[in-house]
Amino acid sequence: MAKRERSWVLGYFRDPAAFQAACSASHAAGHHDQQAYTPYPIHGLEKRLGLRRSWIGRPVLFMLLFGAFLGFMMQLWMMKYDWPLIIAGKPFNSWPAFVVITFESGILLGALSNLLICLLIACRLLPATETRLPSPRLTDDTFLLAVPADGNHGLPALDAWMRGQHPDEVVQVVPDLAAAAEPSHA
Amino acid sequence: MRPTLAELENPITLIHHSVRSRDVTKDVTAPIFRAPNLTWWGGLLISLLMLMSMWLTFAVQMCEGIGILGLNKPVMWGSYITNFVFWIGIGHAGTLISAILFLFRQRWRTSINRSAEAMTIFAVATAGLFPLIHTGRPWLDFWLFPYPNDRGPLWPQFRSPLMWDVFAISTYGTTSVIFWYLGLIPDFATVRDRCTNKFQRMAYSLAAFGWRGTAKDWNHYERAYAQFAWISTPLVLSVHSTVSFDFAVAKVPGWHTTIFPPYFVAGAIFGGFGMVVFLLAPMRSMLKLEKYITINHLELCNKIILATSMIVGYAYTMEFVAAWFSESPWERNQFIYRMTGGHAWVFWTMFLCNVVSPQFFWSKRVRRSLMAMFIISIFVNIGMWFERANIFMLSLERDHITANWRMWVGTKFDWIVVVGSFGWFMFLFLLFCRTMPTVAIAEIKAVLSDPAGTGSGDHGGHGSHGHGSDAGKESPAHG
Numbered sequence: 001m002a003k004r005e006r007s008w009v010l011g012y013f014r015d016p017a018a019f020q021a022a023c024s025a026s027h028a029a030g031h032h033d034q035q036a037y038t039p040y041p042i043h044g045l046e047k048r049l050g051l052r053r054s055w056i057g058r059p060v061l062f063m064l065l066f067g068a069f070l071g072f073m074m075q076l077w078m079m080k081y082d083w084p085l086i087i088a089g090k091p092f093n094s095w096p097a098f099v100v101i102t103f104e105s106g107i108l109l110g111a112l113s114n115l116l117i118c119l120l121i122a123c124r125l126l127p128a129t130e131t132r133l134p135s136p137r138l139t140d141d142t143f144l145l146a147v148p149a150d151g152n153h154g155l156p157a158l159d160a161w162m163r164g165q166h167p168d169e170v171v172q173v174v175p176d177l178a179a180a181a182e183p184s185h186a
Numbered sequence: 187m188r189p190t191l192a193e194l195e196n197p198i199t200l201i202h203h204s205v206r207s208r209d210v211t212k213d214v215t216a217p218i219f220r221a222p223n224l225t226w227w228g229g230l231l232i233s234l235l236m237l238m239s240m241w242l243t244f245a246v247q248m249c250e251g252i253g254i255l256g257l258n259k260p261v262m263w264g265s266y267i268t269n270f271v272f273w274i275g276i277g278h279a280g281t282l283i284s285a286i287l288f289l290f291r292q293r294w295r296t297s298i299n300r301s302a303e304a305m306t307i308f309a310v311a312t313a314g315l316f317p318l319i320h321t322g323r324p325w326l327d328f329w330l331f332p333y334p335n336d337r338g339p340l341w342p343q344f345r346s347p348l349m350w351d352v353f354a355i356s357t358y359g360t361t362s363v364i365f366w367y368l369g370l371i372p373d374f375a376t377v378r379d380r381c382t383n384k385f386q387r388m389a390y391s392l393a394a395f396g397w398r399g400t401a402k403d404w405n406h407y408e409r410a411y412a413q414f415a416w417i418s419t420p421l422v423l424s425v426h427s428t429v430s431f432d433f434a435v436a437k438v439p440g441w442h443t444t445i446f447p448p449y450f451v452a453g454a455i456f457g458g459f460g461m462v463v464f465l466l467a468p469m470r471s472m473l474k475l476e477k478y479i480t481i482n483h484l485e486l487c488n489k490i491i492l493a494t495s496m497i498v499g500y501a502y503t504m505e506f507v508a509a510w511f512s513e514s515p516w517e518r519n520q521f522i523y524r525m526t527g528g529h530a531w532v533f534w535t536m537f538l539c540n541v542v543s544p545q546f547f548w549s550k551r552v553r554r555s556l557m558a559m560f561i562i563s564i565f566v567n568i569g570m571w572f573e574r575a576n577i578f579m580l581s582l583e584r585d586h587i588t589a590n591w592r593m594w595v596g597t598k599f600d601w602i603v604v605v606g607s608f609g610w611f612m613f614l615f616l617l618f619c620r621t622m623p624t625v626a627i628a629e630i631k632a633v634l635s636d637p638a639g640t641g642s643g644d645h646g647g648h649g650s651h652g653h654g655s656d657a658g659k660e661s662p663a664h665g
Binding site: 014015016017023035036037038039040041042043045046049051053054056057060064074075078079082083085087088090094097098100101103104105107108110111112114115117118119122123125126127128129130131133136138139140141 | 632
């Protein structure tokens with residue numbers, strides 16, 4: 001998560017209420033690129049952090065409609081143009097009979113693109129044989145707010161700010177000293 | 187003071203207020219790391235024997251031909267299509283729980299959605315065997331799909347409902363699997379971070395798709411999950427409608443009615459919830475998940491069984507009214523035959539199991555008794571199988587050509603496959619119980635009343651009236 005060249009202050013929280021308050025405070029304090037890790041979804045957290053609503057709705061809707069279009073055109077082309085057969089005296093373009101497969105093709109492409117757009121493009125995730133989080137507790141019951149130091153927010157100031165948010169534990173991650181960073185209890 | 191089991195499985199809130207986030211992690215992942223118990227091994231052995239006998243029958247069928255089954259004029263659709271429609275129907279409850287209850291913000295679904303979705307996938311996997319094997323030459327099943335071929339190219343016949351089925355079932359299977367997988371990703375990450383074995387950790391890492399759980403990831407993930415619910419809702423209603431077109435489009439007496447799509451969907455949800463109760467009542471004690479899959483959850487499933495039982499009961503009655511109203515002697519004869527003919531026991535088994543036996547659920551004591559609901563769920567499953575048999579076989583036995591009229595008589599191979607399909611389904615479900623989180627860990631943490639044990643939670647706040655049935659409509663957290 002952390003870009004190597006930056007220093008970070010990590011605040012671990014057990015209490016979701018304190019964590020959410022800290023996220024709001026971090027956004028209000030004007031921090032940039034802060035990362036919030038949660039073991040389960042917290043509704044409205046993206047608003048507290050100033051994130052925009054996910055954009056994946058429209059592309060998925062487009063793919064769904066495109067799938068339906070492809071499905072219909074496939075049937076029309078095969079049944080009317082490529083190899084027309086008279087079946088039960090029906091017209092070659094017997095579109096009501098094509099509705100079900102049109103619908104299913106739309107659903108299929110919509111569902112597949114929903115999964116792939118979400119994971120690969122929006123979240124930029126890839127399956128890996130090794131994924132290390134800052135702490136394994138982050139998929140259990142602990143929340144993490146990680147704030148990077150920058151020109152406006154120095155490391156000591158951020159550390160003091162983080163302690164003011166009442167986390168259970170504060171950790172500083174400094175590029176060269178990353179391995180030596182000792183947890184200090186607030 | 188530690189709460190007793192009776193308190194844990196009858197909570198006033200959705201889940202007992204003493205349950206913390208870390209308890210969920212520990213309890214749900216425990217079966218993955220624990221050596222399986224004797225119940226599991228016993229179940230696996232029995233289901234393995236059942237499914238092996240089914241595969242053996244398929245092998246015999248490939249050598250001898252489809253004639254080993256009880257198919258003959260005029261009943262050319264016998265036990266295989268009955269199994270197919272029965273199992274596709276079973277799958278519907280899972281999608282209903284995962285998609286439709288999500289859209290209605292029913293937070294109680296979080297305890298049962300994972301296992302119900304697994305049930306859907308295994309039911310579709312079971313159902314899918316039958317159209318593939320019934321062709322007699324399953325190695326040529328790819329002919330079902332349109333692909334550029336050297337026969338013209340000659341294309342499938344898209345005006346046939348059987349072709350619609352190919353697309354509906356394969357889309358349903360695919361969509362169910364990826365919806366289920368999306369839900370599993372954060373939970374695979376939880377398992378990954380608990381693994382001590384290197385290879386286990388690698389496997390769960392791959393399955394978790396590099397999941398980190400940052401606010402940005404959750405933001406997209408929650409949107410995608412909601413979109414899946416929107417995509418799956420029309421899908422689940424359409425799949426069994428499409429299956430019913432196989433029959434409703436044909437002119438066989440008893441099939442050619444417009445009531446079929448809703449009738450089939452209601453029956454599917456009814457049978458599916460029967461299977462949910464049948465699986466979850468033993469599973470929760472086998473995996474020690476009583477505090478997550480509480481009696482309240484099972485009671486809500488039983489209420490749905492009762493409601494859908496009355497819908498199918500209404501449909502059965504309406505079929506008779508429609509036959510009488512049609513003035514068609516064929517239709518009228520068909521329904522008199524169903525009630526009084528040589529296979530009347532099929533009809534009455536269906537009626538007793540599907541319409542009469544769920545009526546016991548009017549009693550709250552029965553709805554909350556594990557033994558009673560388990561027995562009724564078995565009746566529901568039997569009833570649903572015979573409902574399909576009643577529609578397909580009995581109609582074909584009395585078609586429009588009186589000279590053809592004859593009864594369907596199943597051979598031993600028919601019945602081995604019926605039993606074996608349950609073995610195949612149970613086998614897959616038992617493997618799932620050992621290798622994947624059977625309860626949606628991340629979703630259930632979001633509905634705990636006091637996840638961190640800070641005491642700041644809203645004890646008894648939601649759902650304190652009733653048993654969690656209408657809990658959480660006001661809550662911001664997704665269920």
